[in-house]
Amino acid sequence: MGVVVFRFGQYALDADRRRLSRDGQDVDVEPRALELLCHLLEHRDRVVPEDELRDRMGRGDTVSEAVLAAWLRTARLAVGDSETRQEFIRTVHSDGYRFVAHATVASTASPTPPTNPAVAAAAEADREVIRFCRSADGTRIAYALTGEGPPLVKTANWLTHLDLDRTTPMWAHWFDGLTRGRQLIRYDERGCGLSEWTMNSFTLDDLIHDLDAVADAAGLDRFPLLGVSQGGAVAVAYAASRPERVSRLILTAAYARGQLIRAGNDTERDAAEVDLNIARAGWRSHDSSFLRYFASQFLADATPAEWDAFAAYQRQTTSPANGLRFIEEFTRIDVSGIAHRVTCPTLIVHSRDDARVPVAQALELATLIPDSRLILLESRNHLFTASDPAWPTFLSHLENFLAE
Known part of the structure; x- marks a missing residue:
């Protein structure tokens, strides 16, 4: 056709x-x-x-x-x-x-389908459409449909840009892995990427409404949901408040409580404030050393050059004002009080030595969510890199979980 x-x-x-x-x-x-x-x-x-x-x-x-x-x-x-x-x-x-x-x-003819199965699979995964919808408060949200097959929705998390992610080393391998035999639906968070950068409001309810808008625009009634990093807290809140829509929940590098909320003593509170101040300094200045520190927590095993590339990418995804707002809001997010309302089967995958989010946060999620299972992988990275031995293991667990 x-x-x-x-x-x-x-x-x-x-x-x-x-x-x-x-x-x-x-x-x-x-x-x-x-x-x-x-x-x-x-x-x-x-x-x-x-x-x-x-x-x-x-x-x-x-x-x-x-x-x-x-x-x-x-x-x-x-x-x-x-x-x-x-x-x-x-x-x-x-x-x-x-x-x-x-x-x-x-009318232009569609390209002749490749006969080699491997080439055909790659072409299918490469098929991507970027579209836009409006959230409940009118904020423009950009979303992308990649690949073909049963849906997998990934909640938005900061540090995404739909138009750049597939060529960014930090994310490129995620698309190859997550679109195998399925369609990946992802979107840029409000204030980030191709979504509207002007944010009058940035509450947890707003983020839930954003996901509603994307699911509605994509024509989805019930779907499995993947939450990565701070997107995990949003995924938990969405699954708890929309049990009829979420069939399965996958959380990786996730947490229920932000760094300032979970700080249990003066030492932890001081560490959280120092971390927040370094991030503030990084966004307010042009000194990449601050953002390099931030990058080293996400990609602990990366090289300094890769950290610099990560820092440069951060500046492409949003404005300094929004970057600061994201950091400050997510250090105070808390879904621990509603996590017990998640009723769907849940898979929690976490690096044992995650430098950004301690493994204790994965243990807390597994304790709070009734029908959950926890898998700890040998890694120091907050976000699994393409060369991380834990990456194919994570994909294997995800595929098996979705196939059940």
Whole structure:
């Protein structure tokens, strides 16, 4: 099957990937509004009745006039139209709506599928689409679909950038491993990567709503959930509050309580404050030695050059103000009081000598979550590197757990 691209004015709409661009630059559009625009383009030879649009957009559910009007308004804004300026989408009163601008259709043949199974698997894992949705408070969230097969959703964690991650040594091997025979759904945290950097609010409830928005936009009802590092606390909170949506939970390098919350004595509180102050200094200055210290906690076995690359990558993922806010908020996060409400089977994997999050945090999670199992791997890295012997072991445990 070919890929259909509609071209009209300065715009191009890739109907297969559901991607709109203007003069070659992607236009951020809410998925349902983009679907509405695509349907009007596909049926531009006629007036599309409002009832037809509501049936199409509802997918079996009732869509109110107000909701349809909101999607229509969003679609119009995306192409520069409005209620009064209707160069592309025209309201035909009492009848419906019609796409009225001149549009051309380009169809390109899909590439011939590779015959070598290994090449075919690599091509399948390489297939990625980046899309956007809106959280409950209107914040734009970027999410990506990679590979094909049963879904695996990864909660957002700081230090991601959907457009850069697959070529970043810190993350590249994760995509190769997590997309084997499945589709990986991941997203950038609010304030980070391709998601909106302006954050009016950054609460645990906001992060839960962000994940809701991504799951809804991806059309997922129930799915396994992976939480890495501080994304683990969000995954625990989500599984506890949305038990009907999470089928299995995988946590790695995770914790229930942030560093300041779990500090049990003056020595630990002092250490937490020192760690926080070093991170603050790193983000406020251009001295990479502070961020290199931070990197050494994530990648204990990496080289100084790799730490510097990690520090440079940090600055690409978000602004200094947001970087500080992430650090400060996550040192105070606490999901220990709700972890017992997680009802799905849970796999907890942790490095024995994790330099960033002590193994005691994994033990605490395993104690708090009723149907959980704990696996400790011989490693010093907070995030498993491609060369870490623990990495293939982690993948093996994950695959076996998901296959049960």
